Amino acid sequence: MGTWEGLLTGLSFALQPGVLIYCLLGVLLGTFVGVLPGIGAMAAISLLLPITYYISAEAALIMLAGVYYGAQYGGAVASILMRLPGTPQSAVTALDGYPMAREGRAGPALFAAMVSSFAGSIIGIVVLVMLAGWLSRIAVAFGAADYAAMMVLGLVAASTIGSAKPAKGFAMIVLGMLLGCIGTDVNSGAMRYTFGQTELLDGVNLVALAMGLFGVAEVIGNVRDPERQAVARRIGFRQLAPTRDDLKRMAFPTLRGSGLGSFFGALPGTGSTLSSFLSYAMERRIARRPDRFGQGAIEGVAGPEAANNSASITAFVPTLTLGIPGDPIMALMLGALVIHGVQPGPMMLDARPEMFWGLVASFGIGNLLLLILNLPLIGIWVALLRIPFRWLYPAILIFICLGVYSVRGLTYDIVSVAVIGLAGYLLALARFSPALLLLGFVLGPLIETNVRRALLISRGDPMVFIERPISAAFVVAIACLLVLSAVQVVQRRRKGVPVD
Amino acid sequence: MTNRITGRAALGCALALVAAPAFAQDSWPSGPLHVYVGFPAGSSPDTLARIITDPLAERLGQPIVIENRPGAGGVIGIQQMLANTGEDDLTFGTTINGPLTTASRMMGDTGFDVEEDIEPVTLIATSPLVLAVSTESGIEDLEAFVEAAGAEADAIAYGSVGQGSGSHLTAELFADEAGVDMLHIPFTSYAEVTTSIMGGEIDAGFMAPSAAMPHVEGGNMRMLGITSSEPFAQAPDVPVIAGQAGMPQDFRAELWNGFIAPAGTDPAVLERLNTEINEILAEPSVQEQLLAIGWQAAPGTAQEMEDRIAADTEMWGGVIDRIEAQ
Numbered sequence: 001m002g003t004w005e006g007l008l009t010g011l012s013f014a015l016q017p018g019v020l021i022y023c024l025l026g027v028l029l030g031t032f033v034g035v036l037p038g039i040g041a042m043a044a045i046s047l048l049l050p051i052t053y054y055i056s057a058e059a060a061l062i063m064l065a066g067v068y069y070g071a072q073y074g075g076a077v078a079s080i081l082m083r084l085p086g087t088p089q090s091a092v093t094a095l096d097g098y099p100m101a102r103e104g105r106a107g108p109a110l111f112a113a114m115v116s117s118f119a120g121s122i123i124g125i126v127v128l129v130m131l132a133g134w135l136s137r138i139a140v141a142f143g144a145a146d147y148a149a150m151m152v153l154g155l156v157a158a159s160t161i162g163s164a165k166p167a168k169g170f171a172m173i174v175l176g177m178l179l180g181c182i183g184t185d186v187n188s189g190a191m192r193y194t195f196g197q198t199e200l201l202d203g204v205n206l207v208a209l210a211m212g213l214f215g216v217a218e219v220i221g222n223v224r225d226p227e228r229q230a231v232a233r234r235i236g237f238r239q240l241a242p243t244r245d246d247l248k249r250m251a252f253p254t255l256r257g258s259g260l261g262s263f264f265g266a267l268p269g270t271g272s273t274l275s276s277f278l279s280y281a282m283e284r285r286i287a288r289r290p291d292r293f294g295q296g297a298i299e300g301v302a303g304p305e306a307a308n309n310s311a312s313i314t315a316f317v318p319t320l321t322l323g324i325p326g327d328p329i330m331a332l333m334l335g336a337l338v339i340h341g342v343q344p345g346p347m348m349l350d351a352r353p354e355m356f357w358g359l360v361a362s363f364g365i366g367n368l369l370l371l372i373l374n375l376p377l378i379g380i381w382v383a384l385l386r387i388p389f390r391w392l393y394p395a396i397l398i399f400i401c402l403g404v405y406s407v408r409g410l411t412y413d414i415v416s417v418a419v420i421g422l423a424g425y426l427l428a429l430a431r432f433s434p435a436l437l438l439l440g441f442v443l444g445p446l447i448e449t450n451v452r453r454a455l456l457i458s459r460g461d462p463m464v465f466i467e468r469p470i471s472a473a474f475v476v477a478i479a480c481l482l483v484l485s486a487v488q489v490v491q492r493r494r495k496g497v498p499v500d
Numbered sequence: 501m502t503n504r505i506t507g508r509a510a511l512g513c514a515l516a517l518v519a520a521p522a523f524a525q526d527s528w529p530s531g532p533l534h535v536y537v538g539f540p541a542g543s544s545p546d547t548l549a550r551i552i553t554d555p556l557a558e559r560l561g562q563p564i565v566i567e568n569r570p571g572a573g574g575v576i577g578i579q580q581m582l583a584n585t586g587e588d589d590l591t592f593g594t595t596i597n598g599p600l601t602t603a604s605r606m607m608g609d610t611g612f613d614v615e616e617d618i619e620p621v622t623l624i625a626t627s628p629l630v631l632a633v634s635t636e637s638g639i640e641d642l643e644a645f646v647e648a649a650g651a652e653a654d655a656i657a658y659g660s661v662g663q664g665s666g667s668h669l670t671a672e673l674f675a676d677e678a679g680v681d682m683l684h685i686p687f688t689s690y691a692e693v694t695t696s697i698m699g700g701e702i703d704a705g706f707m708a709p710s711a712a713m714p715h716v717e718g719g720n721m722r723m724l725g726i727t728s729s730e731p732f733a734q735a736p737d738v739p740v741i742a743g744q745a746g747m748p749q750d751f752r753a754e755l756w757n758g759f760i761a762p763a764g765t766d767p768a769v770l771e772r773l774n775t776e777i778n779e780i781l782a783e784p785s786v787q788e789q790l791l792a793i794g795w796q797a798a799p800g801t802a803q804e805m806e807d808r809i810a811a812d813t814e815m816w817g818g819v820i821d822r823i824e825a826q
Binding site for chain 2: 042045046047049139140141142143144184186187188189191196198199201202268318322323324325326328331332335336338339341343344345346347408409410453456457459
């Protein structure tokens with residue numbers, strides 16, 4: 001089946017009322033759980049699984065996929081309005097989205113998030129349709145050495161994120177990596193820093209870490225400082241619509257973010273997180289005034305949001321073309337297919353073309369529904385800021401507890417989010433960037449695992465990082481980036497400009 | 501933790517003894533049952549639990565709530581079952597073999613003692629593993645594989661889903677029986693293992709048949725043998741490893757999944773559950789559902805499950821001993 005023929009078949013399938021309704025249901029629920037911090041797509045999809053037994057495999061997949069990418073839209077809302085990211089990707093959005101909301105520009109921030117999410121998704125769909133075969137070959141060709149080099153590049157590139165001094169940023173990355181060491185080591189099976197607590201065997205709960213560092217810490221900070229509360233309330237409504245200048249600033253970051261997201265999303269693993277951080281770092285690096293970042297730069301919302309949404313679309317490439325789920329949520333969706341007797345894998349495109357093309361068409365329809373649904377909601381979301389803080393803060397804390405508890409149903413995690421929140425508040429007082437901690441936490445263990453795996457496979461030969469072409473390309477990129485940064489520092493010193 | 505649970509179990513025991521005649525026959529179950537599963541909703545062990553508990557709820561006339569408590573390879577699910585045991589025998593669990601056989605060896609302290617704290621009810625199903633290689637490896641059968649692995653130590657690198665996982669221990673058991681040394685590369689999921697095999701980074705892996713089959717159909721992977729003693733209905737063409745390429749006739753390594761209760765549960769309740777679950781497993785529609793997710797129904801008595809736990813604990817313990825000695 002050719003591409004156009006396929007798309008037409010898919011569209012006519014996905015537009016049937018009996019299928020469309022499940023697409024709508026999926027994206028609605030996705031937005032909803034995305035907005036509720038911490039209660040991610042995972043929890044929503046597990047809830048929906050029993051329903052999928054009673055509908056066709058195609059409709060089930062379209063609905064579950066809707067939850068998956070719909071949650072990406074919703075995730076931006078809580079990050080921008082209340083600094084409550086449930087995932088590392090939305091933590092990036094909070095970096096500039098939340099300062100924008102504090103300046104009374106929550107409306108434009110949400111607008112930027114929604115529109116660039118939509119644009120990112122559409123670009124992701126185009127990439128998926130045009131380059132699926134090529135991307136899936138790259139995904140298989142990626143080995144341990146390549147992953148390791150790619151993630152080191154991500155860390156190096158993103159290490160300038162946050163307004164703190166480089167040394168402080170570096171300290172946060174290292175702290176994140178150390179926290180990431182907690183749990184069972186993949187390579188040796190050794191239990192590290194678990195102190196005999198079974199709950200720590202799989203590591204610190206990522207949702208608890210994200211919500212504690214951002215959400216709880218923010219609530220503590222605001223309660224302690226009534227001045228900040230007053231400011232946020234007075235200027236909550238200054239404007240809802242973006243200015244012409246906003247729109248101009250959004251355009252290119254959205255395109256660049258979509259490109260990054262489309263590529264990295266197709267790699268199984270952390271493509272989405274990595275592309276968000278990379279997009280933010282890239283925008284900051286090429287901006288004329290990098291000091292605006294962290295203070296409410298709309299580019300810092302548009303780029304990463306476009307990146308994580310296009311990544312959430314191309315994440316389906318390995319799942320659909322190879323039957324290899326890139327993350328646990330994808331694995332859950334494939335599980336739903338298996339229950340329907342559909343064997344996911346390289347044969348699926350030929351065996352059930354209506355499933356592949358129907359899903360691709362539903363991406364387009366679903367994202368359009370999301371945009372239509374979310375734009376009018378911006379006013380309502382912003383109105384949330386009007387709720388008196390004595391009601392809002394307890395509610396936020398309750399949502400945080402619910403979200404953290406929903407991951408594994410352990411009260412242990414609720415206690416840990418409180419402890420992490422307190423630590424996060426102290427870090428914020430000292431002006432350390434929690435986003436970098438999160439990045440180090442996610443990438444650190446993966447870098448360790450992949451470096452050690454690569455060396456195991458090469459029987460101990462470190463040349464593997466240079467001999468493999470993909471890895472070598474990343475190593476060269478890392479070297480260039482380091483040289484570039486060094487040159488910049490020297491130049492600024494000469495001119496007497498303080499190093500940021 | 502052990503002490504606390506044992507204390508509770510003892511209390512439960514005492515109460516059960518006092519109250520047993522009254523409620524065992526007449527009023528049990530007096531409310532909804534809670535079945536703890538140590539894996540997330542939608543995972544294979546979770547789906548398996550639901551396939552059994554849906555008809556079970558109908559037969560018992562009470563709803564069954566699945567409590568997903570994922571973590572530590574299923575150990576947290578059992579811990580939570582034990583921690584939430586009430587006095588009216590409504591708390592149970594399903595678990596894979598790991599937490600009951602190898603977990604205490606891998607983790608040191610799991611917080612429970614399998615013999616003292618757990619009552620086996622019945623095995624539910626078993627799943628063999630297949631040995632799979634890339635089609636580009638040129639290895640056509642088990643004989644050739646053993647030969648290639650025997651050429652020199654670590655000539656073959658194989659992937660598993662983690663240190664001490666079924667796929668790791670099975671591979672080491674195989675290597676020991678075949679008299680070869682293979683290089684172990686731990687991953688965290690079958691998706692990663694199959695990608696790495698297809699990318700040519702590693703050579704082989706023992707995995708669930710359902711993890712390998714899509715790639716076999718796609719022409720990228722080949723299954724050389726299966727670890728069950730009989731051919732497996734989900735992959736009937738794959739030859740059993742036992743008796744091939746110099747492997748012993750009784751070679752068998754299977755994952756299993758069973759229904760368990762906290763120690764101190766009324767024996768009449770255990771009996772009733774065993775009967776009901778065995779009847780459910782006898783239904784062809786249930787067997788088909790299980791097979792679709794890679795499990796073969798394995799009904800039996802509580803004693804058979806207890807024997808299986810003991811035999812596997814010893815067998816895998818021996819394998820772990822040899823790995824640690826290296």
